[in-house]
Amino acid sequence: xxCATLEESVILDETAGVVRILDRRVFPAQVEWVTAETxxxxxxxxxxxxxxSSGPLYAATAGMALAALLRDIPHFFVTxxxxxxxxx
Numbered sequence: 813x814x815c816a817t818l819e820e821s822v823i824l825d826e827t828a829g830v831v832r833i834l835d836r837r838v839f840p841a842q843v844e845w846v847t848a849e850t851x852x853x854x855x856x857x858x859x860x861x862x863x864x865s866s867g868p869l870y871a872a873t874a875g876m877a878l879a880a881l882l883r884d885i886p887h888f889f890v891t892x893x894x895x896x897x898x899x900x
Contacts, residue, residue, distance in 0.1 A: 816843045822863060822870040824877050831874040833857050836864045851879040 821834035831854050835844040846862045848854040854875030858868045 816845075821867055822874050824874040824881075826881060829878070829881060831871065831878050833863050833867070833871055835862050836867065837862060848875070848878070850882070851875045854878065 816834050816839065818834070821836070821839075823832040825832055829849070831848045833846045833848065833854075835842075835846050838844055846857050848857055854871055857863060858871050863871045
């Protein structure tokens with residue numbers, strides 16, 4: 813992830829089973845990503861203000877998707893994919 817934009821500051825990586833959050837505490841001076849492997853880690857990143865502005869909403873949504881992914885809830889992903897990545 814060499815290029816970062818605010819529009820893509822929260823990424824649900826289904827393959828890796830993680831949420832990647834652009835660290836707004838250091839952006840744009842540096843491009844660093846916080847990798848959350850659990851919904852609790854996503855919540856911690858929100859509390860620590862890793863993501864700001866509208867980012868917490870997107871991070872929380874990705875955290876819920878991660879929870880569904882970790883629990884293998886296929887119905888959630890049918891709905892989630894139908895709406896597409898526009899939640900970000």
